[in-house]
Amino acid sequence: MRSIVLTKGVPDFSEGAVSFDEDGHLERGKTPTVMNPNDEFALQAALQTTVRHGGHVSGMSMGPPGYGEVLQEAMASVYTDDSYLLSDRELAASDTWATAITLSAGLETYQETVADIDLVFAGFKTADGETGQTGPQTCWAMEWPIVTHVIALDIDPDERTLRAKRLVEGDLDEIETVEAPLPCFVVTDPEFEPTYRTASHRLTHKALRSETEERAAEHDDHLTTWDHTDLNLDPDYIGLDGSPTIVSSVDPIPKAPSEREATMIDPHKGMSDVLETMQPYAAEAGE
Amino acid sequence: MTDDREHYEAVVVGCGPGGAAAAARLADHGVETLVLERGPEAGSKNVSGGLIYAEESAPYTLDDLFDGFREAATERPITDYYIHNVAGNSVKTYDLTDLHEHDTDWCDAVLRRDMDAWLETRVHEQTSETGGGVLTSVRVNGLLREHGEIVGVTCDELEPIEADLIVAADGVNSELARDAGLMDWAEPEEWFQGVKAVVDMAPDAIDDRFDIGPEEGTAHLFSGDLFEGVRGGGFLYTNADSLSIGTVFHLDSLVEQAAEPHELLDALLTHPLLAGWFKNEYHEREYAAKLVPDSKKVAHRRPYRDRLVLVGDAAGQMQAQGPIIKGMNHAVTAGALAADAFAATRGNADPAAPGRRYTELLDDSGTMAKLRPRRYDLARTIGERDAVTNAVERVLASPIGPLAVGNPIADRLLQRAYNSPFLVSMLPDTKTGYVSLPTLIAEAHGKTIHWESDIEPPTLEERIGDLTYDTDVGNPHIELRDESAEASGAAVTACPVSARDFGGGCYRTEAVKTNGTEETLVSLDTQPCVECGTCAIVADTEWEHPRGGKGVEYREG
Known part of the structure; x- marks a missing residue:
């Protein structure tokens, strides 16, 4: 199985790492970039496929040259055999549409120059944009089937099909099983859990994990960077110029009041107490 | 043997010194060996007083089996x-x-976390070369039988595994030794x-x-x-x-x-x-x-059944006589001898041949005489x-x-x-x-x-x-069968993480009033459990180890 995992660098929103200015705007320069947390599940799904059926996993991302570290994190923390970074000044300020066009060009270029792809894995939403659009749009551009909200996955390499359990409406109480032909696009849900029920799978998993950690230490040797010419993309259709959506402004989410007052009402004295307590506030609101 | 079941030549349960010695020696003999350890890392479930001996008269010592052991893994x-x-x-x-x-x-x-974790790495390297390896966070919960004969192991985390040799090095509370009826x-x-x-x-x-x-x-x-x-x-x-x-x-x-x-x-x-x-x-x-x-009382004189052999604490091989306390060294010897016994009897159609040979080796090497001095x-x-x-x-x-x-x-x-x-x-x-x-x-x-x-x-x-715990919420590994003070009250004091008048331990007593009479009942909360097994003996319990990777995790050991 030949798998590609799409991943994205996002600001590290974890406590202590993230930095906001006085107006509540993210300070991008002071906040480190990390791999989008949801992408871990996509990587886990690709690793599970490789453990069970063998094969090759490539990480792919679009972003500035520094995003090589994001691909390195993907390699170190879960598993990839090599990394492909789509990086070019012309790609700056891409919206989800322009990103999808670029990523699909990356997948096409990969098919033409490296190998045919069986599976593309993507995580469920990025922690910064939270649009959930880029994966499906990329898939649309590839004209492949897509299975989203996947929580469990089984591949039949002989039949060249996959069978997946997916959440319907994101609800754990409603799970459907679907089948799709390969090549296929798979979006993993954060509920995805890889399963290894045999000793040989676990031993393979352990061996692959230790190999990928070693490989990640020399990540540059395994990283290929493609610019818009490698991808055969017209600069008018990518980056800011190729982005139909424009973010006009960003408003901080108002903070919830940090202190609240709770007054215990004696139930035996009934609603009159409640009314009496509420009265001053009602008067205030009426003014 | 069933076609769809996984099979390894040898499965070693537990990666303490006994299991490590058995696995390393099996790998020396070219045996495909799978080691299953229930802790998240070898040593995380292990405690010892802290002295490991290498006896001049012993056929095997840890530094014989693992180059650089003393420099890297002892204190x-x-x-x-x-x-x-x-x-x-x-x-x-x-x-x-x-x-x-x-x-x-x-x-x-020695401190066991460091020592056993070091051994685990070496054992994994060695057993990987003969088609096996070490898996952690896997709890073997019993023996796999076919027509009444032991043919493998069952696990919480994995499908059943068949093996020609099963080495129970699963410690003092060996669930395999009990399952086989060899220890109680x-x-x-x-x-x-x-x-x-x-x-x-x-x-x-x-x-x-x-x-x-x-x-x-x-x-x-x-x-x-x-x-x-x-x-x-x-x-x-x-x-x-x-x-x-x-x-x-x-x-x-x-x-x-x-x-x-x-x-x-x-x-x-x-x-x-x-x-x-x-x-x-x-x-x-x-x-x-x-x-x-x-060991003077419980070291098993014939520690095997079918394809199963017991080594170390699981076989009661812990010598404590007055000021002499020797356990790990005997486990190492026993593990290595069990491996040699398997190698020597390879091809023998009788599944119990390795066990019988192992018993002879324990006697011939003088190990049993040390464990059970006449x-x-x-x-x-x-x-x-x-x-x-x-x-x-x-x-x-x-x-x-x-x-x-x-x-x-x-x-x-x-x-x-x-x-x-x-x-x-x-x-x-x-x-x-x-x-x-x-x-x-x-x-x-x-x-x-x-x-x-x-x-x-x-x-x-x-x-x-x-202490560090990864609690298996909603899945307690010990169940109290009889909560009367007569049957299980001894655990309140004998359990090392329980005490009289202490509500935060495993065992406590509660006065329960029913229909005008008051009786003292024992209750159990397994969260603070250090998995020592005391209550399995002094109280009336259904005692199992927690699932793989769950429960207490020792940092020193």
């Missing part, structure tokens, strides 16, 4: 060995280095319980206060009246930058006296003798507990009979006692007697050896210690709070 070589006979503040010390060095090639203090958990008198504190001390402070060099280490044993008359003793071993201080008691004696193990440990920790070493600084890194089988068996028939014990106790308590023990000739003879492996192997497990005689020696010959101890050991609650 300090033990070069001095003392026993302190204590009566109040009066202490008489005997130098037992001669006994310690008898048949000893080397002896090192019935009698408290067959077990010891040890509790231990690992205490911080800077390397140069250790060198200075114990008067040793940086490449030297010391062991101190303690017996006498500091443990409320409970049969057992204490120990202190020097690690690289910490001390292992603990107590080991006969479980039946703990139960009889309803003694609290953590309090007995505190009695040692706060004794003035230790104050001279602590200098009023005390920081406890970890509190731990473990059951220890008494001298002890002979001496025990009179020594542990109550009448004899009582008679000796009466003599020691009488005016003749101090006279007999107290003269200068007796003093010299006693030190010689303690140093005699021959005499030590006959020591009966009665109050006389542990309490009465040491107390009398200290009273007659001891020096009074004038230090005061200001040490305040952590409370049990703090000790539990400092």
Whole structure:
């Protein structure tokens, strides 16, 4: 199985790492970039496929040259055999549409120059944009089937099909099983859990994990960077110029009041107490 | 054999020293070997007092099997060995280095997390080369049988696995040994319980206060009246930058006296003798507990059934006679011999051939004779009979006692007697050896210690709070079968993480009023459990280990 995992660098929103200015705007320069947390599940799904059926996993991302570290994190923390970074000044300020066009060009270029792809894995939403659009749009551009909200996955390499359990409406109480032909696009849900029920799978998993950690230490040797010419993309259709959506402004989410007052009402004295307590506030609101 | 089941030539359950030795030796023989360890890393479930011996007479030692073992995985070589006979503040010390060095090639203090984790890495490398490897966080929960015959293992995390050889190195609470009907958990008198504190001390402070060099280490044993008359003793071993201080008691004696193990440990920790070493600084890194089988009584003479062989604690191979405590070395020998037995009988159609050969090797190598000395068996028939014990106790308590023990000739003879492996192997497990005689020696010959101890050991609650747990919420691994005080009340005190009037432990008693009558019931919360197995013996429980990777995780061990 030949798998590609799409991943994205996002600001590290974890406590202590993230930095906001006085107006509540993210300070991008002071906040480190990390791999989008949801992408871990996509990587886990690709690793599970490789453990069970063998094969090759490539990480792919679009972003500035520094995003090589994001691909390195993907390699170190879960598993990839090599990394492909789509990086070019012309790609700056891409919206989800322009990103999808670029990523699909990356997948096409990969098919033409490296190998045919069986599976593309993507995580469920990025922690910064939270649009959930880029994966499906990329898939649309590839004209492949897509299975989203996947929580469990089984591949039949002989039949060249996959069978997946997916959440319907994101609800754990409603799970459907679907089948799709390969090549296929798979979006993993954060509920995805890889399963290894045999000793040989676990031993393979352990061996692959230790190999990928070693490989990640020399990540540059395994990283290929493609610019818009490698991808055969017209600069008018990518980056800011190729982005139909424009973010006009960003408003901080108002903070919830940090202190609240709770007054215990004696139930035996009934609603009159409640009314009496509420009265001053009602008067205030009426003014 | 079923086609769709996984099969390995050998499955080794547990990656402590016994399992590691078996696996390494199997890999040497080219055997495809899978090692299953229930901890998240080998050593995370293991505790020992802390001395590992390499005996001159042993066929295998850990540094034979693992190059660089002592440099990488042990704390300090033990070069001095003392026993302190204590009566109040009066202490008489005997130098037992001669006994310690008898048949000893080397002896090192160890901490199990570091040691076993190092072994795991080596074992994984070696077994990977013959088509296997080590898997952690996998709990083997029983034996796989076909037509009544043992053919493999079943696990919580994996599909059943078949094997030509199954090595149960799953420790003192071996679920496989029980499943095979080879061991039971019935009698408290067959077990010891040890509790231990690992205490911080800077390397140069250790060198200075114990008067040793940086490449030297010391062991101190303690017996006498500091443990409320409970049969057992204490120990202190020097690690690289910490001390292992603990107590080991006969479980039946703990139960009889309803003694609290953590309090007995505190009695040692706060004794003035230790104050001279602590200098009023005390920081406890970890509190731990473990059951220890008494090999004299339970070392299995034929530790196999079908394809299953038992090694180490799982087979009761833990030699504890007076001041000699040897367990890990025998587990190593047994593990390696089990592997050799399998290699020697490969191709034999009888599935029990390796087990039979292993039993012969245990006998031929002299291992079984160390675990179950004939001298002890002979001496025990009179020594542990109550009448004899009582008679000796009466003599020691009488005016003749101090006279007999107290003269200068007796003093010299006693030190010689303690140093005699021959005499030590006959020591009966009665109050006389542990309490009465040491107390009398200290009273007659001891020096009074004038230090005061200001040490305040952590409370049990703090000790539990400092331990690391990955609790398997909603899936307790122990169930109380009988919650009456008669059946299970002993666990409230004997459990090392429970105590009377303490609500934060595993076991507690509750007064329950029903229809006007009040009865005392025992209740259980397994969250603080350190998986020692004490309650499996002293209470009426359904006892299993937690699932792979769950439960307590020792950092020192």
